[in-house]
Amino acid sequence: QKLVLSKCIELIDDNICKYGIIKCRKPFNVMFLSKPPVSPKLNSMMKYSIKSVDGEYGNGTDVVVVNIKDKLSREKVEELPSTVRLIVSLSAGLEHIDLDAAKERGIHITRSARDHIVKSVADYLISSLIFGLRNAFQNVGVPFPGSSWDLEWNADGVDLDDSKIGFIGMGRIAIETSRRIRALSNDCDIVYSNPKGMRCNFIDGTNDVYQTDMANLLSTCDAIIPLCPLTPTTTGLIGYSSFATMKKTAIFINMSRGKIVDTDGLTKALKEKLIRHAILDTTEPEPLPLNHDLWNMENCTITPHFATNTTYVRQMLVQDISNQVENFFLENQSLHDEEQQMRAELIEAYKITREFGIDELIWNHISVLLSDGSILITPRGGKIFDDIGPEDLVKISGCVTSDGFHEAIYSARSDIRAIVNLHTPATVAISCLEMGFVPLAREAAPFIGRVACLPSQGQFNGRQEQDAIGDCIRDQNISTLLIENHGFCTFGRTLSEAWLLAYHFDKACQTQLSCLQTGQKIKYADEKVLAHAAKLAIIPELPGGREWEAVRKMLSRSGR
Numbered sequence: 001q002k003l004v005l006s007k008c009i010e011l012i013d014d015n016i017c018k019y020g021i022i023k024c025r026k027p028f029n030v031m032f033l034s035k036p037p038v039s040p041k042l043n044s045m046m047k048y049s050i051k052s053v054d055g056e057y058g059n060g061t062d063v064v065v066v067n068i069k070d071k072l073s074r075e076k077v078e079e080l081p082s083t084v085r086l087i088v089s090l091s092a093g094l095e096h097i098d099l100d101a102a103k104e105r106g107i108h109i110t111r112s113a114r115d116h117i118v119k120s121v122a123d124y125l126i127s128s129l130i131f132g133l134r135n136a137f138q139n140v141g142v143p144f145p146g147s148s149w150d151l152e153w154n155a156d157g158v159d160l161d162d163s164k165i166g167f168i169g170m171g172r173i174a175i176e177t178s179r180r181i182r183a184l185s186n187d188c189d190i191v192y193s194n195p196k197g198m199r200c201n202f203i204d205g206t207n208d209v210y211q212t213d214m215a216n217l218l219s220t221c222d223a224i225i226p227l228c229p230l231t232p233t234t235t236g237l238i239g240y241s242s243f244a245t246m247k248k249t250a251i252f253i254n255m256s257r258g259k260i261v262d263t264d265g266l267t268k269a270l271k272e273k274l275i276r277h278a279i280l281d282t283t284e285p286e287p288l289p290l291n292h293d294l295w296n297m298e299n300c301t302i303t304p305h306f307a308t309n310t311t312y313v314r315q316m317l318v319q320d321i322s323n324q325v326e327n328f329f330l331e332n333q334s335l336h337d338e339e340q341q342m343r344a345e346l347i348e349a350y351k352i353t354r355e356f357g358i359d360e361l362i363w364n365h366i367s368v369l370l371s372d373g374s375i376l377i378t379p380r381g382g383k384i385f386d387d388i389g390p391e392d393l394v395k396i397s398g399c400v401t402s403d404g405f406h407e408a409i410y411s412a413r414s415d416i417r418a419i420v421n422l423h424t425p426a427t428v429a430i431s432c433l434e435m436g437f438v439p440l441a442r443e444a445a446p447f448i449g450r451v452a453c454l455p456s457q458g459q460f461n462g463r464q465e466q467d468a469i470g471d472c473i474r475d476q477n478i479s480t481l482l483i484e485n486h487g488f489c490t491f492g493r494t495l496s497e498a499w500l501l502a503y504h505f506d507k508a509c510q511t512q513l514s515c516l517q518t519g520q521k522i523k524y525a526d527e528k529v530l531a532h533a534a535k536l537a538i539i540p541e542l543p544g545g546r547e548w549e550a551v552r553k554m555l556s557r558s559g560r
Contacts, residue, residue, distance in 0.1 A: 028325050029083075030063040033070040037090075037314040043322050057081050063088060063325050065112075068096055077101035086110065086328050090317045092117050092173070092308075093257060095230045108328060113320040114172070116313050122177040124307040125255055128279050129165070129181075129223055132251040133158050137277055137301045157276075158222050158249070164189040166221035168214070168237070169228025169256070170202040177227075182207040193217045197233050218245045223253060230257040240265030243274045251277045255307050258284030263294075270299050281307050342368045342376055342495075343390035349420075349499050350378070352551050354385040358424045358506055365402045368418045368495055369410050377406060404466060409481075409491055412470035418495040420502040423487035426509040431456075432485050437508070440515060440525060444508035445533035446501060450479045456486040480505055496548035 027047040034052050051057065061081045066072060068091040077098050087102060087109045094109065102109055111117075131137060135157030165181065167174040170192040178190050190209040193216075194200050204211050218224060224246060228234050239262035243252070252275055254261055263284050270278055271293070278300045286305065294300050349366050353359045364385075367377040378385075379394045406419050430437050439448050452472040473481055473491075479501055480490045490501035515522050 028062045028329065029060050030065060030321065030325060031057060031061050032065045034067055036065070036318050038318050040318050040321060046322050046325065062086065062329075063321075065090065065321060066097065067091060068093070070096065072097040072102075074098040074101040077105060077107070080105070080107070086325065088112050088321055088324050092121070093230060095257065110324050110328060112318075112324055113313070113316040116316040116320075117308050118172045118176050120310060120313045121173050121255060121307045122180055124281075125173075125177050125225070125253065126180055126184075128253055128255075128281075128303075129225070130160055132253060132277055132279050133160060133163050133223060135276060137279065138298055156249075160185045161187040163222040164191070164220060165223045166190075166212075166217040166225065167192040168195065168217070168224065168226040169198060169234075170194060170200050170209075170211075171227060171229070173255075174225075174227040175202055175206075177225075178209045179207050182209075191217055191221065195228050195234050195237060197231070198228055215245065218242055219247070221250060222247065223251050225253045226256050226260050228256060228260065230259055235259050236262045238262065238266075240268050243269035246275050248273065248275065250275045251279065253279045253281075254283075255281045258282040258286050263288075267293050270294070270297050273299065275299075277301065279303070281305055339370055339376070340390075342370065343393050345495055346376060346393060347388060347390050348552060348555060349495055350385040350388050352499070352555055353420075353422070355551075355555060356503065358422055358503070359385040364422045365406065366418075366420050366495075366499070367406045369416070375403075375406055375410065377402070405469065405489075408466035408469040409473060409489070411466075412473055413476065413491075415476060415493055416491045417493055418498040419489055419491045420498045421487070421489035422502055422506070424506045424509075426513055427482070427488045427506055428486070429513055430509045431482050431487060437482055438512055438524075439508065439530060440522065441508070441511055442525075442530075442533045443504060443511065445530065446504060447480055447508060448530055448534035450477050450534075451505075452478045452481050454481055454483045456484045500547055 027045050029047050029049070032048070032050045032052075035050055040046070040048050057080070060083050062083060063086045064072075064080060064084055065088045067089075072087070078101060084105075084107055087097060087107055089097065089109065089111045090113075092111065092114070094111070097109060099109065135155050139155055160181070165178075165188060167178065167190070174192065178192075181188065181190060186208075190207070191212045192202070192209060193212055193214045195214075202209075224238075226234075226238060228237070237260050238252075243265065246252070252266075258280075261284065266278060269275060276299065278294075280294070280300065281303045282305050283294070283302065288294060288302070294302060346366060346368060350359070353364075353366070365378050367375050369375055374395045376393050376395065378388060379392060402421070405421065409419055410416055436453055437447070437451050439445070452475075454469060454472050469481070472478070479492065480488060482488045488502075488505060490498050490505060492498035492501060
């Protein structure tokens with residue numbers, strides 16, 4: 001969505017006509033399915049409209065904004081204009097959107113003002129938690145005793161310092177809430193348990209919060225707080241049997257989604273006083289029927305799903321939409337430009353590898369890691385290095401062994417951005433020798449103390465084999481992996497670094513083989529000399545830019 005305009009500036013400087021190129025883009029068409037909670041601020045790069053007012057999707061709609069009440073079923077996702085590339089949700093949950101349908105359409109989904117939502121829910125949750133632990137909800141409305149105050153009467157709750165709090169699901173809101181709880185109390189116990197299939201990036205022990213099993217959490221905690229997303233697995237997760245295992249003095253707080261709790265089971269548990277109190281900011285159904293028993297129970301407090309319903313949060317939700325839109329489209333353009341550049345550079349690397357005769361037909365792979373975590377690599381078989389074009393490169397090669405091998409290396413080291421995996425005669429021969437690689441001359445300086453050996457497993461797609469690869473190269477001094485009875489690979493921060501390491505390693509292996517083939521006694525270089533050469537070899541330019549640019553020029557001159 002870029003327009004390139006040429007504009008004649010005017011004749012200046014002795015009638016010299018100067019031209020400039022102006023790059024610009026049209027505003028993004030952003031459509032709200034429902035009226036937003038506040039009006040968005042004017043932005044010259046955003047053209048806002050409201051479907052419930054305008055009636056139809058506008059021409060060239062780029063972005064659709066939805067709230068929790070806007071249900072985007074598969075049918076409705078499929079009805080979106082072909083120009084829609086982004087859906088922005090004004091809620092923490094995404095269960096109102098058919099995620100599979102959006103993925104199939106290539107539509108990205110993001111959430112607006114997530115940090116503000118997380119902090120707002122955490123604040124509201126802590127206030128409900130402390131009030132609930134004190135059993136204050138059941139004492140609201142108790143007449144102030146005045147002069148007849150009975151000092152022997154006390155609320156029968158528990159102080160925060162003396163409590164044990166359990167989170168079911170340790171996502172962003174639970175993490176932020178536990179951080180804030182810990183700022184108030186160093187003495188309370190905080191534990192969590194994740195439902196099956198729920199991803200968790202929380203590091204156990206952070207803020208003195210530890211994982212436990214669900215049974216222990218339910219039976220020992222003074223406050224049980226589900227904060228997991230609504231999925232088929234978590235629907236009806238907490239039922240009557242769960243409440244039956246809880247302490248009779250426990251409180252239950254639901255600020256996630258109503259469907260996570262079996263309403264009938266909760267109602268029965270509260271009638272039987274299996275727990276002290278339930279605090280519900282969300283219910284199933286929502287709202288509950290006017291005659292539902294939960295409305296009139298002393299041990300149940302229902303709030304109108306307003307953990308984030310503050311003027312400030314609503315303003316931030318709408319204000320952040322433009323940031324989400326621009327970040328998405330600019331990031332995608334940046335990723336596109338990066339990928340196109342790396343495709344071109346990879347093709348050069350393949351052709352240079354062929355030019356130097358170290359490609360060995362098709363059973364080699366050179367790859368680069370892109371910023372989005374995907375890997376560009378050659379497809380399995382079909383074309384030799386000379387024939388491969390930018391459009392032939394793929395994100396998955398089709399060879400399970402190669403894909404697993406490259407993925408294991410990138411996963412083990414964040415500094416690695418490119419890998420050259422070859423099987424030249426010299427390096428394969430060295431990989432078959434019991435002595436392995438031995439640096440004999442100064443040309444081997446970049447590899448002194450930087451070569452690791454990996455026993456060949458034949459395939460590298462299993463977890464055990466991938467862990468073995470990671471163990472071999474975890475030391476960031478390692479730049480080359482010699483795979484026993486197989487071949488080798490080099491890796492670096494750039495494609496040029498990885499390729500030149502591969503070239504020099506092959507040459508060093510050729511030198512070692514040539515010396516061995518003479519049958520003469522080998523004169524090994526002085527260790528101090530080699531150590532000094534090794535230090536000189538590890539500088540930004542070697543191996544790197546200057547040699548790489550030279551071979552690229554050579555390729556250009558040959559017209560290949």
